[in-house]
Amino acid sequence: MTTLYDEEFLTAIEGGLRGELPHWGLPAASKLRLLTISENATFTAENPADGSVTVLRVQRPGYHTTPEILAELAWIEALRADGVVETPRPIPRRDGTLLGAFQSGGQTRHVVAFTFMAGREPDAAGDLVPWFRRLGVVNASLHAHSRNWIRPDGFTRKTWDFETTVGASPHWGDWRDGLGLTADGRLLLSRTVDDLEARLAAYGKGPERFGLVHADLRLANLLAEGERLGVIDFDDCGLSWFMYDFAAAVSFLEDAPDLSRWQTAWIEGYRTAAPVTAEDEAMLPVFVMLRRILLTAWIASHSETPTAMSCGTAYTQGTLDLARAYLARRG
Structure with a gap:
């Protein structure tokens, strides 16, 4: 059984992620909060200067290649441009690229950022x-x-x-x-x-x-x-x-x-x-x-x-x- 996301691993990737924040124009002191763990570990970063929130996704190692991640983002951008669906916008880094990375545990952890979208998951206890x-x-x-x-x-x-x-x-x-x-x-x-x-x-x-x-x-x-x-x-x-x-x-x-x-x-x-x-x-x-x-x-x-x-x-x-x-x- 895989046990990737233990406490030690999450602490390590949070540290690596914090070092990536300035590439998206976010202070390294931004408040990081773990949002979800599934294939990936997704965090929110709250900018202490203005309270704005950015969503950052740290990719699960060994799951998607760099071209696969960029292909996902390309479809999202096309869907947004064509008004097909409401979905968060991928946020480019200061250098215009969409994909960040840091080293942790001898592996490269890719990072992508998205705008925050408010809302709630439909209530499974209600009428779906x-x-x-x-x-x-x-x-x-x-x-x-x-x-x-x-x-x-x-x-x-x-x-x-x-x-x-x-x-x-x-x-x-x-x-x-x-x-x-x-x-x-x-x-x-x-x-x-x-x-x-x-x-x-x-x-x-x-x-x-x-x-x-x-x-x-x-x-x-x-x-x-x-x-x-x-x-x-x-x-x-x-x-x-x-x-x-x-x-x-x-x-x-x-x-x-x-x-x-x-x-x-x-x-x-x-x-x-x-x-x-x-x-x-x-x-x-x-x-x-x-x-x-x-x-x-x-x-x-x-x-x-x-x-x-x-x-x-x-x-x-x-x-x-x-x-x-x-x-x-x-x-």
């Missing part, structure tokens, strides 16, 4: 149907832009397909290492994965179905304020099925009783901006199951993160329950 309907519109708008945007030279992002999620070359670890997974559980998930592989192969990767997507538009990456629905954290954006974005939206909520209502609302919203075929709609449970098994692997390989610690072995057990129900529906 209206939010999923609006999210469907957002997803359709992102996908329309993705289909038409001419990517700059050198653009490269990870691919999220069968092989890189639950197949032979997984980005987030082997699902067989799921916390508390027994031999019987592995057998059940193996049968499920085989079914997913066959259905994804039959669905295919035609350009109308597969392209550049956000890939992590779950509630934690939405900022609602009044009628505005802001989108953050494009760190996992990459090439995948467009319908996979719904599965990402229900991450960690896959067994919620309202899942079918959320799916209906998301499709309704999506169809106001772009078509969804019957075959696309029929694939949504497949993508939800794919994402659930992927997250089961992520929890095991990112066990030090707050999300993984809160899920623990119970999430693995829930994955098995969902797999049984999934296979039963498939007959």
Whole structure:
């Protein structure tokens, strides 16, 4: 199991980050606060001179290459320029570059900065149907832009397909290492994965179905304020099925009783901006199951993160329950 973000590591990267602040015109004495830990460690820096807040993301080592990070920022800037979605602006350093770096523990830690966006994550305890309907519109708008945007030279992002999620070359670890997974559980998930592989192969990767997507538009990456629905954290954006974005939206909520209502609302919203075929709609449970098994692997390989610690072995057990129900529906 990976235990990257322990207290010693966080102290070290906070020290390295503080040395980078002047490159963004921020005093080294700015107040740093750890905001989130997931793939990356994200901090806010409050400028003591005027109280302004900047968000700084310290990249997880070994996850994204420099060209991949710059490609993410290029898409964000294009989305902002074209008015597609409200999302924080990448902030250039004083020399005009977007990517900072410092050395810690013998490795390079890349840093990017964004403007602060106010808002709150939609409340999972409330009625999420209206939010999923609006999210469907957002997803359709992102996908329309993705289909038409001419990517700059050198653009490269990870691919999220069968092989890189639950197949032979997984980005987030082997699902067989799921916390508390027994031999019987592995057998059940193996049968499920085989079914997913066959259905994804039959669905295919035609350009109308597969392209550049956000890939992590779950509630934690939405900022609602009044009628505005802001989108953050494009760190996992990459090439995948467009319908996979719904599965990402229900991450960690896959067994919620309202899942079918959320799916209906998301499709309704999506169809106001772009078509969804019957075959696309029929694939949504497949993508939800794919994402659930992927997250089961992520929890095991990112066990030090707050999300993984809160899920623990119970999430693995829930994955098995969902797999049984999934296979039963498939007959």
